[in-house]
């Protein structure tokens with residue numbers, strides 16, 4: 001039987017990426033996950049795991065060169081990410097470069113390889129880059145992360161512009177605070193939680209499914225006229241400041 005739906009998901013082993021894998025498997029997609037950690041979905045029949053560092057660009061390109069592409073829809077979710085919390089005067093160049101290698105360069109390498117393979121095989125598809133509200137505004141002690149997420153939004157527009165003529169759409173999602181292992185320390189800190197709740201204008205906490213559902217929309221035909229955009233999923237974090 002020919003493959004109808006395929007999704008490639010980086011950062012597939014934790015948090016938002018793990019939720020993406022669950023959502024695309026439930027929607028009947030064959031999923032290839034990429035992450036440096038093992039996956040809880042490893043024994044699922046429709047799941048293939050590539051355990052690797054996504055900054056290995058030769059190996060990352062190889063995943064897209066070797067893959068089988070589907071007839072109805074192919075999806076790439078660039079979700080792997082890392083961030084520093086570090087004063088700007090203490091931020092080393094090597095940490096800055098590491099954050100950019102994971103968040104920006106790997107998204108570029110995977111995004112271009114995916115789009116090129118779709119063009120080569122004449123297959124339909126589209127990509128979503130997981131940016132952040134940190135791609136829309138500054139934040140103390142996160143200079144590399146904030147700069148890298150602004151770059152992810154720029155990369156999204158550029159890939160959308162370059163591959164639009166091939167009917168390939170590329171969009172970004174900018175999540176606010178979502179409960180995952182990355183943000184788990186916030187949830188044990190009442191002062192931090194108060195700050196988060198004051199910073200949002202909806203009295204609701206963000207969950208990984210909020211981001212997975214947005215990706216399902218952006219990668220579906222319902223979003224056929226949407227490209228180069230950034231969908232903000234943040235409970236109102238970026239709409240204004242509490243005076």
Ligand SMILES: NC(=O)c1ccc[n+]([C@@H]2O[C@H](COP(=O)([O-])OP(=O)(O)OC[C@H]3O[C@@H](n4cnc5c(N)ncnc54)[C@H](O)[C@@H]3O)[C@@H](O)[C@H]2O)c1
Nearest residue numbers: 011014015016035036053054080081132175177178180182
């Ligand atoms: N959680 C939030 O509040 C939040 C908010 C905005 C944006 N984001 C973004 O969402 C994405 C996912 O974040 P999360 O909260 O689920 O984080 P997470 O730490 O739970 O998951 C990140 C995953 O990426 C993988 N990864 C990191 N570096 C890698 C590398 N070099 N090679 C292979 N895999 C690597 C990790 O192993 C992990 O499985 C990130 O891009 C993050 O910046 C998260």
